[in-house]
Amino acid sequence: MSNLVNVPKNGNLANTNSNANFPTLSNWLDDIFNRDLPSVFTSNFNTGITLPKVNIKETVDAFIVEMAVPGLKKSDFHLDIDNHILSISTETKEENEIEKENYTRREFGYSSFKRTFTLPESVNDEKIDANYKDGILKILLPKKEEAKQKPARSIKVS
Numbered sequence: 001m002s003n004l005v006n007v008p009k010n011g012n013l014a015n016t017n018s019n020a021n022f023p024t025l026s027n028w029l030d031d032i033f034n035r036d037l038p039s040v041f042t043s044n045f046n047t048g049i050t051l052p053k054v055n056i057k058e059t060v061d062a063f064i065v066e067m068a069v070p071g072l073k074k075s076d077f078h079l080d081i082d083n084h085i086l087s088i089s090t091e092t093k094e095e096n097e098i099e100k101e102n103y104t105r106r107e108f109g110y111s112s113f114k115r116t117f118t119l120p121e122s123v124n125d126e127k128i129d130a131n132y133k134d135g136i137l138k139i140l141l142p143k144k145e146e147a148k149q150k151p152a153r154s155i156k157v158s
Contacts, residue, residue, distance in 0.1 A: 077090055
């Protein structure tokens with residue numbers, strides 16, 4: 001419940017409610033719905049991979065997508081293109097089993113994410129290239145020749 005005190009318009013701070021220590025149903029419901037939910041309800045139930053941050057920059061010749069996803073292997077990534085929509089996803093499963101005497105401990109984890117981007121018509125989707133190095137997935141989206149910005153030039157007046 002809030003620590004703020006409601007001050008009546010007359011400025012009197014005297015407590016006129018003898019049941020002040022007992023919240024009303026309305027106050028109780030407000031408190032439940034306005035408090036921060038425990039992290040178990042707000043997490044995505046994975047083992048550490050959240051939706052990765054992405055940097056996208058445009059050059060004269062291409063768009064470059066950089067995604068920070070450390071701790072994965074190249075084989076963990078799935079890149080698909082369908083109708084000018086680029087999908088980047090991973091799915092990893094980890095299982096460790098340790099046996100000692102009569103006790104078996106088994107730990108497993110699962111994590112995944114999927115990000116999708118609508119590509120501009122100017123991207124040549126036949127020449128998209130991707131590489132993964134030092135925890136950064138880098139995707140090169142080259143532009144079509146007709147979409148590339150032409151360099152400035154001078155025109156001589158005759």
